Amino acid sequence: MLVIENLSVSYRTKKGRVPVIDGLSLQMEQGEVLAVLGPSGCGKSTLINVLAGMLPIDSGSADFVTENGRQPLNPKTHKIGVIPQNCGLLPWKTVRDNCLLPLKLRREPITEEREREISDIYEALDVSQLLQRYPAQLSGGQVQRAALARAFVFHPDLLLMDEPFSALDAITRQDARELFLRIWNRNRPTTVLVTHSIEEALYLGNTVVVMGTSHGEIQYRMKNPYFGNSNPESVDYLAAKRTLHEKLKPDDERRGWIEQTAE
Amino acid sequence: MLVIENLSVSYRTKKGRVPVIDGLSLQMEQGEVLAVLGPSGCGKSTLINVLAGMLPIDSGSADFVTENGRQPLNPKTHKIGVIPQNCGLLPWKTVRDNCLLPLKLRREPITEEREREISDIYEALDVSQLLQRYPAQLSGGQVQRAALARAFVFHPDLLLMDEPFSALDAITRQDARELFLRIWNRNRPTTVLVTHSIEEALYLGNTVVVMGTSHGEIQYRMKNPYFGNSNPESVDYLAAKRTLHEKLKPDDERRGWIEQTAE
Amino acid sequence: MKGGAGLNRLLNKCLIFLQGFLLLNIIWYLAFAIMRTTVIPSPITIYQNFGTVFASQIFIHILFSLKRIGAGLALSLAVGVPVGILMAYSENANKILYPLIYFSYPIPKTALLPVAMMLWGMRDGSKVAIIFLIVVFQVIVSARDSVRNIDPSVYLVTVSAGASRAQIIRHITLPAILPELLTSVRVSLGTAVSILFFVEGYGTKYGMGYYILDAWSRIDYIDMYIGIVVISIVGFALFVAIDLLSGLLCRWSTPLK
Amino acid sequence: MKGGAGLNRLLNKCLIFLQGFLLLNIIWYLAFAIMRTTVIPSPITIYQNFGTVFASQIFIHILFSLKRIGAGLALSLAVGVPVGILMAYSENANKILYPLIYFSYPIPKTALLPVAMMLWGMRDGSKVAIIFLIVVFQVIVSARDSVRNIDPSVYLVTVSAGASRAQIIRHITLPAILPELLTSVRVSLGTAVSILFFVEGYGTKYGMGYYILDAWSRIDYIDMYIGIVVISIVGFALFVAIDLLSGLLCRWSTPLK
Amino acid sequence: VSSAAGSSSGNPEKPVIRIGMMSSSDVIPYVLINENKLADKYGFQLDLEVFTSAKDRDAALQAGELDGVLTDLIGVCMYQNAGLDVKITGITDGDYILVAGKDTGIKNINQIKGKSIAISEKTLIEYTLEDILSNNNMTGNDVVKEIVPKIPDRLELLRNNKIDLGLLPEPFATLALNDGAVRLGSANQFGLYPAVSAFSKTALDSKSAAIHNLYKAYNEAVDYMNHTDIRKYEKTVIKAVGYPEEMIGKITVKPFRTSKLPQKQEVEAAVQWASKKGLCKPTLQYDQMVYDVYSGS
């Protein structure tokens, strides 16, 4: 279980500290997929970065609770897998080396059993033919699959995904989402999925949250009954979509253009 | 009216000529918006580039027919406005200079009347405050609006747009589309709109075509009754969407993954 | 606001200058104190003698050197930029010129001094020619590479609006390669300053290179170090000038703060 | 297939070499034919005399020069890369070192020869030291800049997997900056070759710089031009070697064809 | 290879004398000391370091990498002025020949007023030039001095009519004359012998016996030169002086003098000239400038 309590994070800039997340609290069950929606610049990627151990916490805590007790989340003690927006494959390593790098970094021995499992994952993601290639020699979809393979080979306790499918075109994206679900179902790691797409959030998240424009507060949270359902046609689904759409608009009345993409 | 007849285009590479578009024929009425869908790599951008005068034609013709007769399409004689995927503002020119550059290049005098109209466009697109800024100092939405302003200030005979909204997030994109329709309605230039999104094609195109995987042939063409309708809820609309979705899949049976993004 | 930013940047550079200057002098002093050899005089001695230098026409020396560097650089840019652009746009020109440049780049141009002297005389002609020969290749290569790196989509809009070849070069090519060109000018400046030592050894009585060489051959280490300090300050000032120029001309490349 | 690609690339370089070589010789011949001065001998005479050179230990000269360049470059990389990485990652180190480097960069290092001789003797010590002093700044600056240009997202995956500092440098920093580092080594090589003229003028009887200087002082223009031709070919070979090395080490940066 | 030859005798007992020089006719006896194994005979090792520029040589001396140098009176004035205690220990034989370009029409030294001449400044070349001029009732201002530091470049300028006159040491003078240049006079002709050998005081203190022996060997080498057919050691001369290979069989060497200290008025005249150019203090004394290695031990 992931327990975030009163978390505050800020960036240091020349003009002092810029707080981005301020007093965020959040709980995730083991095996939950939390889909995070939010306007641009609200702090979604920042949240991912904090959980990945890239950004120091100002105050509050992010703890991981297992049978063995409660410990602060830390990449050295917990196994955290990340799929950033551009997939984050190291360009100078082959697909195989990329996939095995996290294990190598933690000096985990690759037993025969493990090896078989890894082959299985390669097979399932159809990357077995690509293991010798470098990322620059892959198509967008292949890169995506290699990144998924890397994440799942690692057996992460916590899987963080930052808009993983946004770079794909409509059809490839649909395939990638299905595949993710298929593989995810094997070990069901606790997952945070940041996305821009309401459809994606409703398809891949068993909980959907919407972050507000400022301080990274969570504005809205819903249990999602449509998890894993790619094309539900119930009226409720459309209603849920519309609600999320409403929640995503900033609080104040919008006039013509919102400059959400501005700094 | 734009008349494309038996158009063939190829790229010169080290390994010889690679034909991309082969024998394409197409007619567009004055004031038509043609939305072009197609799998990645099918030649959509190539079509835009040919019409913009960036690529030489191998054989066939692309002519523009006006009251004054029929002439081969040519940037020196016809006024062609382009909005590429990343908007194509010159980073070293202010928004104002960017918007006026096409007029300057053609040495069109800016009469007082013209000036008033330009101000109007700035006003409508809400860029009046941004005229002194450089593109790097704008948010994504602002860049989008500046590119629209440039295209419309120019009074193009033919407007070419290559995935103009794909870089924007869900909500900003919706606003951008509405705005495009509003401004487009003023002069109704003949427009080609390349897009990845079926919804966008049905919203902004009064004709929708789907290109096939190879030779840039046009696989499917439909008159679109939903033009300008942002959220139609008729059953027919869903059917149209599904048809387009079907047409977009490659002809052969798909297995697991399609590598459309591969070269 | 604009003026303020420029002033700020200038102040910032001055600070960097002072800091670097101080640090270097401390290192120098330590070296002097530890080694105690005649070839490393105390910086204090040098600065005590600095007064005499201003009396001794150091500004004329600086001026002469700047003139030569300026002419060499200007010529290199005037030749290198068009050639680089031509090579980037014309596959044929590239095919012919590229091997020539690839092969001539590593030729040690300083060995061509006798030839330069015969062809352009002993005065500024051959000096500028040598600077030119050394710098022009860097300019060509950097111009060509940066033209090739221009994002193709910026042409799309301009070509489709009916721009002529000349208009494209004026509105796209030149502004697009300016930042990288300035960077390459900065590197070249460093090179040009060090070639001063070579080209100001003959046919002149003025120039910073001459000043240092003269002091060196008189074994007047105090004067020599004064010259080195002066040339370093001038070099730094040139660097800063290009930085500021680039900040001014390429304002577009930095987002608002 | 890999081997084939490498061979192909080598052949391609050879072609470029031949083309550049031929063109340059034609220009040279024209210059000779038009000028008719003693300082520009006919290329034909040079190549007729080329046989004698191989007899006269030219390979030993080449070897000596390569040794000096190699040592200077290796030292510059050994010092410059860590310092550059340190400056990129530590704001504090950057604050102290940046002004120092910005200020020392334009100092004409060749003027420090007496100091270098004092500290490292007249033999290879001072020669390598001078090459080092000139090249190390370029390496530091380029290492620092390219580390700063690394896409932050590549750290994300590695850090989140629990990588230590050393692991990050080994798996990310070094491979990421390798291509730019090789480019900067190429530029530095050009510089190092031209410094040979300076540092091989004393304390040695071997080296290509010495070979040319010696011929020059004997007014043996044939020998001098032979030396220039040899040094150009060696320079070209070094360029090609780095190109091939970069093709080999950075195979990942080029997509499959 | 002279430096290698020194070490190959490999006896650690023998003191090493390191001398810095530039190729010219002065160095012939020193090369012969090694060639004829005189160094072994007199119990020292001679390490000859050839430099292509005087600045590099001076830097090496300054850095303590050399014990002595082949230099000239003006050079020693400058060393003294720079606080480097270098003493003249002997004379060497080198001549500087004033030549006019073949197309200048100058046949006689009286015609050189207003003509251009390539020299290095504040060196013995300028000193020699002014001395020759004053011997002919002219001053330094009567010719246009062009600074060209590399001697080969001066010759090249002369050959290509870019300059009217040159004051050249061997082998360049011979080359110019072979090329049709006109000989107008020489330093030795007017009694000027400005070239000397000199050692640092430190070396003189620590290796005085060896240096004493060096001059014995030097004098023996000079004897050998003056009494042997040039053809026997012509190869050595060609290599040491830097004559082009094709001059073999045509080399001439005039008789050398055995080494001794230069005369007082010679040194004082040089000091006077140097102090006028600001290269040293006029108070520099003969006794400070020279060191007698001949009478000791």
Ligand SMILES: Nc1ncnc2c1ncn2[C@@H]1O[C@H](COP(=O)(O)OP(=O)(O)OP(=O)(O)O)[C@@H](O)[C@H]1O
């Ligand atoms: N390195 C940084 N230094 C300072 N401020 C930053 C930095 N990175 C992000 N920010 C700011 O923090 C806020 C949150 O950024 P973040 O990247 O988390 O947004 P996001 O929700 O991921 O947006 P998007 O949907 O555009 O990816 C933004 O206002 C941004 O300007």
Ligand SMILES: Nc1ncnc2c1ncn2[C@@H]1O[C@H](COP(=O)(O)OP(=O)(O)OP(=O)(O)O)[C@@H](O)[C@H]1O
């Ligand atoms: N400069 C080029 N040289 C050679 N081939 C090219 C070039 N540009 C594009 N192609 C090829 O031409 C085909 C069509 O490319 P185009 O960019 O028109 O596709 P597209 O339909 O715009 O795809 P996308 O949806 O990914 O933008 C592709 O197979 C591509 O690989």
Ligand SMILES: [Mg+2]
């Ligand atoms: Mg983000």
Ligand SMILES: [Mg+2]
């Ligand atoms: Mg495209």
